[in-house]
Amino acid sequence: MKNTRKPIIDLSDCILCGVCVDVAPLVFRMNPSGYIEIVDLASYPETQIQEAIRNCPARCIGWET
Incomplete structure:
Protein backbone atom coordinates (compact mmCIF):
# COMPACT_ATOMS: atom_id res chain seq x y z
CA MET A 1 0.00 0.00 0.00
CA LYS A 2 1.28 3.49 -0.84
CA ASN A 3 1.24 6.21 1.77
CA THR A 4 1.43 9.99 1.50
CA ARG A 5 2.82 10.29 5.04
CA VAL A 39 14.49 9.77 -0.82
CA ASP A 40 11.89 12.38 -1.76
CA LEU A 41 8.95 10.43 -3.22
CA ALA A 42 5.35 11.34 -4.04
CA SER A 43 4.19 8.42 -1.88
CA TYR A 44 5.93 5.85 0.31
CA PRO A 45 5.51 2.04 0.45
CA GLU A 46 3.99 1.61 3.91
CA THR A 47 4.77 -2.11 4.19
CA GLN A 48 8.49 -1.63 3.54
CA ILE A 49 8.75 1.33 5.89
CA GLN A 50 6.90 -0.53 8.65
CA GLU A 51 9.41 -3.37 8.16
CA ALA A 52 12.29 -0.88 8.50
CA ILE A 53 10.68 0.56 11.66
CA ARG A 54 10.31 -2.95 13.16
CA ASN A 55 13.89 -3.93 12.34
CA CYS A 56 15.72 -0.73 13.28
CA PRO A 57 17.91 -1.57 16.30
CA ALA A 58 18.12 2.11 17.31
CA ARG A 59 14.34 2.63 17.04
CA CYS A 60 14.97 5.93 15.25
CA ILE A 61 12.55 5.59 12.29
CA GLY A 62 8.96 6.75 12.44
CA TRP A 63 6.26 8.62 10.56
CA GLU A 64 6.06 12.39 10.28
CA THR A 65 3.20 13.73 12.39
Whole structure:
Protein backbone atom coordinates (compact mmCIF):
# COMPACT_ATOMS: atom_id res chain seq x y z
CA MET A 1 0.00 0.00 0.00
CA LYS A 2 1.28 3.49 -0.84
CA ASN A 3 1.24 6.21 1.77
CA THR A 4 1.43 9.99 1.50
CA ARG A 5 2.82 10.29 5.04
CA LYS A 6 6.58 10.72 5.04
CA PRO A 7 8.95 8.58 7.11
CA ILE A 8 11.45 10.35 9.35
CA ILE A 9 14.75 9.37 10.94
CA ASP A 10 16.10 10.78 14.20
CA LEU A 11 19.72 11.08 13.08
CA SER A 12 20.89 11.76 16.64
CA ASP A 13 19.84 8.18 17.52
CA CYS A 14 20.78 6.51 14.21
CA ILE A 15 23.69 4.06 14.48
CA LEU A 16 24.15 3.83 10.67
CA CYS A 17 23.56 0.07 10.64
CA GLY A 18 21.94 0.20 7.19
CA VAL A 19 18.98 -2.06 8.00
CA CYS A 20 16.56 0.53 6.60
CA VAL A 21 18.52 0.70 3.34
CA ASP A 22 18.48 -3.11 3.09
CA VAL A 23 14.73 -3.33 3.77
CA ALA A 24 13.57 -0.32 1.73
CA PRO A 25 16.31 0.78 -0.70
CA LEU A 26 13.90 2.92 -2.73
CA VAL A 27 13.09 4.96 0.40
CA PHE A 28 16.33 5.08 2.41
CA ARG A 29 19.90 5.62 1.21
CA MET A 30 23.32 6.39 2.60
CA ASN A 31 24.38 9.85 1.41
CA PRO A 32 27.98 10.75 0.46
CA SER A 33 28.54 12.22 3.95
CA GLY A 34 27.80 8.81 5.49
CA TYR A 35 24.34 9.53 6.90
CA ILE A 36 21.03 7.87 6.14
CA GLU A 37 18.58 10.02 4.23
CA ILE A 38 15.06 9.62 2.92
CA VAL A 39 14.49 9.77 -0.82
CA ASP A 40 11.89 12.38 -1.76
CA LEU A 41 8.95 10.43 -3.22
CA ALA A 42 5.35 11.34 -4.04
CA SER A 43 4.19 8.42 -1.88
CA TYR A 44 5.93 5.85 0.31
CA PRO A 45 5.51 2.04 0.45
CA GLU A 46 3.99 1.61 3.91
CA THR A 47 4.77 -2.11 4.19
CA GLN A 48 8.49 -1.63 3.54
CA ILE A 49 8.75 1.33 5.89
CA GLN A 50 6.90 -0.53 8.65
CA GLU A 51 9.41 -3.37 8.16
CA ALA A 52 12.29 -0.88 8.50
CA ILE A 53 10.68 0.56 11.66
CA ARG A 54 10.31 -2.95 13.16
CA ASN A 55 13.89 -3.93 12.34
CA CYS A 56 15.72 -0.73 13.28
CA PRO A 57 17.91 -1.57 16.30
CA ALA A 58 18.12 2.11 17.31
CA ARG A 59 14.34 2.63 17.04
CA CYS A 60 14.97 5.93 15.25
CA ILE A 61 12.55 5.59 12.29
CA GLY A 62 8.96 6.75 12.44
CA TRP A 63 6.26 8.62 10.56
CA GLU A 64 6.06 12.39 10.28
CA THR A 65 3.20 13.73 12.39
